[in-house]
Amino acid sequence: MIKRAAEFAARAHEGKFRKGTLIPYIVHPYEAAVIVSGMTSDPEIISAALLHDVIEDAGITYGELEREFGPRVADLVQAESEDKTLSWQERKQSTIRRLETALPEEKILCLGDKLSNLRSTASDRLIKGERVWEKFRVKDKKKHEWYYRRILEQLSELKERLAYREYVMLFQELFE
DSSP states (O other): OHHHHHHHHHHHTTTOBOTTSSSBTTHHHHHHHHHHHTTOOOHHHHHHHHHTTHHHHHOOOHHHHHHHHOHHHHHHHHHHOOOTTSOHHHHHHHHHHHHHTOOHHHHHHHHHHHHHHHHHHHHHHHHHGGGGGGGSSSOOHHHHHHHHHHHHHHTGGGTTSHHHHHHHHHHHHHHO
């Protein structure tokens, strides 16, 4: 299942790049899956990490995922997907609210995704300095700090995990 999910995600994200870079987009889902695999060996959760952006960013439907990978994977991907018709602030508030009642596997998936994003931002900051925030639609560093701090709070039940501790370290490096 994991191999099929990796191939499916690679096809879905083919030709796309990470914001403001020439890094193929698929690097992000692969990295999120590696992070998640450090917290669980459940193939459905790891597959969902590989697929976590295909609904949101690649036009794949919930039904397609459900047919291909089953309802649990489709549910996990749907939970991690943002509604792009909402404003940035509304999307982020929705994610934070969802995490208040999220299942443990949803929180693991979220941690994999957000830690990968923080790694990318921290890496870009080494090269671009504070101009790193210019690559985002919302360029206000304080808004990103608010969002990642709230995610950190919602994922605190994972505080014993190495990935959570890395998230804290990168958060402090970027925002404090």
